[in-house]
Amino acid sequence: MTQSSMRLAGLALIVGAGLAATTAQAQDKGTVNLSYVEWSSTVASTNVMRAVLEQAGYEVKMSSLSAAAMWQSVATGDTDAFLAGWLPTTHEDYYAKLQDQLVDTGVNLDGTKLGLVVPAYSEVDSIADLNEHADDFDNKLTGIDPGAGIMRLTDKVIDAYDLDLNLQSGSGATMTAALKSAIDNHEDIAVTGWTPHWMFARWDLKYLDDPKNVYGGAEQIHTIVRQGLKEDMPEAYAILDAFEWTAEDMGEVMLMNQEEDSDPYENAKQWVEEHQDMVQEWLPES
Structure with missing residues (x-):
């Protein structure tokens, strides 16, 4: 083997070792379990968060549930988080019942x-x-x-x-x-x-106008996580906490999802790739 070939082989070993270490580090970060409801808005936001968490090195599992089961799953710790807490009106009953068993990290979308x-x-x-x-x-x-x-x-x-x-x-x-x-x-x-x-x-x-204001005024969508997530997975918690976008951002993803034979997960990965400036604001500084 020539000296040049030996240098190349050594470089390949170093690169391979680095990639293996990066992969092992990503695997060591664990799995984040996201629950969601099959609403077009929630499908969009949950898949985007899956893509972002995967970019940060986590494995992500998604569980499709009813709204009541979604709230309950985070309150009991069966899942880690959801991005579809419509407050203060739509989900006020769930929040009132379970607020002491979960953590509201704040608003991820304003003006619903x-x-x-x-x-x-x-x-x-x-x-x-x-x-x-x-x-x-x-x-x-x-x-x-x-x-x-x-x-x-x-x-x-x-x-x-x-x-x-x-x-x-x-x-x-x-x-x-x-x-x-x-x-x-x-x-x-x-x-x-x-x-x-x-x-x-x-x-x-x-x-339709609602003169009695039964539906209430504008709402916000909140990110809700289980108790203990901040201690167990501080980086994942920080990403979920920082996640915030606009109705226009969400609308882009929802329209992509309405295309024939489209895959919401693949659409989310594409959107994340095309909006890295925004995504980097959600990721903790390394």
Whole structure:
């Protein structure tokens, strides 16, 4: 072997050893368990956080749960965190019951809204006017999964306005499918909606006025973690604590996820790669 070849071989061994050490270090960081609900907003944020934590060297597992189970899983320590705490109104019952068993790291997205949403062409502008047009809406409101906070609030809306419309539960996917079908046929439909959501980018929609303010004002989305995470995984906790983006950022990812045959995880990795300036603000200084 020539002297040059020996130098190259030695360099290869050094590089290989460095990569092995880096891999071992990443593996030693452990696994972060994220829980989430199959809402388009939460799918987007959770996959982005998965990609960011993986970039930092963690393994990440994701568990799809109902809203109630999501809160409970972090309170019991079965999962480490979720990024979908809609406060102060939507999830107020869960928070009031479990706040002493978990940690609220603060806001990751500001300026959300929820309420009843109809196509912009609808003649109805207020929840108070729905009874006069109940037949146009087939005497129903189209909702999402029954454990969602917006469904609880919509039950209160029905009582507060004495509505003659029944709330039908389903999922985020069945709700948007029903919305698409109604718009394609230029029919009236009222759905439980929230911002940010990709449906506002796809269709011309409007919120119905809520003069009794049952749905409340603008909300914030909080990151909720289990007790002890800061001590067990201080770097992972710091990343979760620092995570903050805008409705426009989330909207980019949600729209990517609506493309045919798209993979939310692959879309999140692409978004993270293209927004490294923002991502670096979430990562602790090495």
